[in-house]
Amino acid sequence: MKIILEQGDKTIVLIETEGDEEIFLDDITKIDYSNLYGEATTISALLNKVGMWKANCEKEAKEAKLNCDVYVSELKRKYRREAATNEGRVRVDGESFKLTEKGLDEIIQLDTEYQDLQLELIELECKRDKLDTLFWAISSKDKKLNNILPKVTPNEFVQELVEGKVNTYMIRKPSL
Numbered sequence: 001m002k003i004i005l006e007q008g009d010k011t012i013v014l015i016e017t018e019g020d021e022e023i024f025l026d027d028i029t030k031i032d033y034s035n036l037y038g039e040a041t042t043i044s045a046l047l048n049k050v051g052m053w054k055a056n057c058e059k060e061a062k063e064a065k066l067n068c069d070v071y072v073s074e075l076k077r078k079y080r081r082e083a084a085t086n087e088g089r090v091r092v093d094g095e096s097f098k099l100t101e102k103g104l105d106e107i108i109q110l111d112t113e114y115q116d117l118q119l120e121l122i123e124l125e126c127k128r129d130k131l132d133t134l135f136w137a138i139s140s141k142d143k144k145l146n147n148i149l150p151k152v153t154p155n156e157f158v159q160e161l162v163e164g165k166v167n168t169y170m171i172r173k174p175s176l
Helices: 025-029 033-085 101-110 112-148 154-160
Strands: 002-007 010-016 089-092 095-098 164-166 169-172
Touching (some): 025 112, 033 154, 033 164, 033 169
Antiparallel strands (some): 002 010, 010 169, 089 095, 164 169
């Protein structure tokens, strides 16, 4: 994917690699003072990219929670129906006992499929929280860059810009 940025009468092209890419967190959260203009050019795109990852992860976590909640509801309905037809008793692991709300909660907690769904949800929430932390670190970097960079004309900006990979993007600048 290419992102085109206009700086006065000059065009700067950011090239995003397709597919899987290794990203080193230290590289994208620290400021490269040798290419401040490259940092400033790419930081918004990086913030947007991480924000999209975070939104997708949040969606996956909500879907996993919904799946877990639906599973619990179906399990409760199954055991309540069984209890309704067996004088308040249910069979679990070969044992018969009177169903209570506390007993129903224990049945659910001990259900291996429920445990697997919960572990999946925990993993997705952990990933989401890590992306949230990364998002705020990059947002902080963006604010610092705004305070560090002096005001320059578009031509000065392009002259100071160094081509290369910055914040996961390749920078190509026009020939002057």
